[in-house]
Amino acid sequence: GMSGAQPKAGNIAGVVSVVAEINPKAAQKRYEQGWVDELHDQLDELIPAIRQAVDEKRTVSMAYVGNVVDLWERLADEGIQVDLGSDQTSLHNPWAGGYYPVGLTLEASKQMMAEQPEEFKKQVQASLRRQVSAINRLTARGMYFFDYGNAFLLESSRAGADILTDDGRFRYPSYVQDIMGPLFFDYGFGPFRWVCTSGDPKDLALTDQLAAEALEALRATATDDIIGQLDDNIHWIKEAGRNHLVVGSQARILYADAQGRTNIALAFNQAIRDGRLKAPVVLGRDHHDVSGTDSPFRETSNIYDGSQFCADMAVQNVIGDAFRGATWVSLHNGGGVGWGEVINGGFGMVIDGSEDSDRHIREMLLWDVNNGIARRSWARNQGSIDAIRREMERTPGLQVTLPNLVDEAVLELHDLIKS
Structure with missing residues (x-):
């Protein structure tokens, strides 16, 4: 319905x-x-x-x-x-x-x-x-x-x-x-979810506040190509509570990139540790995301190098999430577009205020998002090339092979000389 x-x-x-x-x-x-x-x-x-x-x-x-x-x-x-x-x-x-x-x-x-x-x-x-x-x-x-x-x-x-x-x-x-x-997935922005296991609306309200603060802090130094995305999601999360969006679990969703998801999750974990949040929080996301789905008619439809019909990214993503601290992972088929047309991978991560949760947040969310950005950058999507370059500057040891872009003028000159 x-x-x-x-x-x-x-x-x-x-x-x-x-x-x-x-x-x-x-x-x-x-x-x-x-x-x-x-x-x-x-x-x-x-x-x-x-x-x-x-x-x-x-x-x-x-x-x-x-x-x-x-x-x-x-x-x-x-x-x-x-x-x-x-x-x-x-x-x-x-x-x-x-x-x-x-x-x-x-x-x-x-x-x-x-x-x-x-x-x-x-x-x-x-x-x-x-x-x-x-x-x-x-x-x-x-x-x-x-x-x-x-x-x-x-x-x-x-x-x-x-x-x-x-x-x-x-x-x-x-x-x-x-x-x-081009506006969201290529830059790593996708649907980041969380559920307050306490079931207390006050906990959800606090997570809304913490998420807004984390995004506002990132906006202060953000590059021009992602300010609009941050502004939209700051507006969304500030309006969420007054629009009464909850129909069951005390849960929320917004769009954030790897840095945003990590900073939000770390803020939640700190709030659990110091008692401001009453119980653990479960992190997750929709499969409609940067890395979690191979779907040539939807999630990977803006990949034009021919690889949009490959189904390996979602599988790699699930395996990497499992290694890096997910509490559970899932691999499934058919989400949104029908059986045989898509491979979806998902995860759930329970954070409990521990230092282990801090480590899992940093390691797993980095992979969960940037795996897809790397794939999209290799497909020569300019937003992803810019995003993965910034991530390599932020993250010690991260090395992603970037494509060599062809200068159309060189090709035209070659054709002219050849003729």
Whole structure:
């Protein structure tokens, strides 16, 4: 069912956001939990509400209880100016509930899945063709559309939708190619998680404060190419508590590079040692990270030297994390884009205030992030080349072979002489 992350993120960013959810129970649950501001089950009511919020420059999150294709088509028909758009249906599992085709209710879709699977597949593919057509109309009017790495582009192409360019490439980029890769992953910024095992909200609030202080200290001497990333995450962590993001464990996530993750974790460990935090903290991360995943349609899609189809980095990362102090590691397949399309590696590290935890933090987090930066720098991603050079200056004994970049002018001169 519907995630609350998108509408909540829209509120934090100060925009008008609209999501769609076909399951009324899931939408109602998120509304009652405070993750979305408004529910609408009629497009005739939703469209004027969008226009009014935009005219008033009012921050609001809206959920349409219905099929997302109906929403896309109505936005295109009504001439609504959509600035950013994406799709987050679970198209890595298109035939078993990851995508509900337009024209069928939730219940009818479930029945067709079970009783007429081939007909359901045809309905899904027809729905994807309609969805892409509406998206193309909106992008022609200026919308920036990005693929979330959820196999939307892949399944749309298989359905025969107008999603490919003349040279056979996807019409739209993965957001890793355009945003996450060059701005975050190449510099080592990725999703750093922690869980306060005390279960005490006061402990979580203290970790928010410690994380913000650690990032602000790094910002004071940061290079221009990572100041924006630091600013965004300082804003995020300062806003996290007041936006009531916790639904279970007292846990938090933000994006940080190796130095940021290490400094935050060391601050946590010191707070455990001196009693300000009541119990150990578990460190982790999402697999959607710099080093932990090999996924040519998402995490490694901005690697263009051909190695994006290799699956060794995630395995090496897990082994290195295990050697350097992780409490547990995991190696799994299919995360986000489907079985056989990705290898994911993860870890958990329990820190308890000990000197051993300090050592594990320094040694393991250094590897967990910079393994991927080294691989990306060898692929000639300029941000990673700059980031790994800085890390080699900071870390005694770290030596990473850098690529020799070809000067295009030399090649042109060679061709000229040869001709």
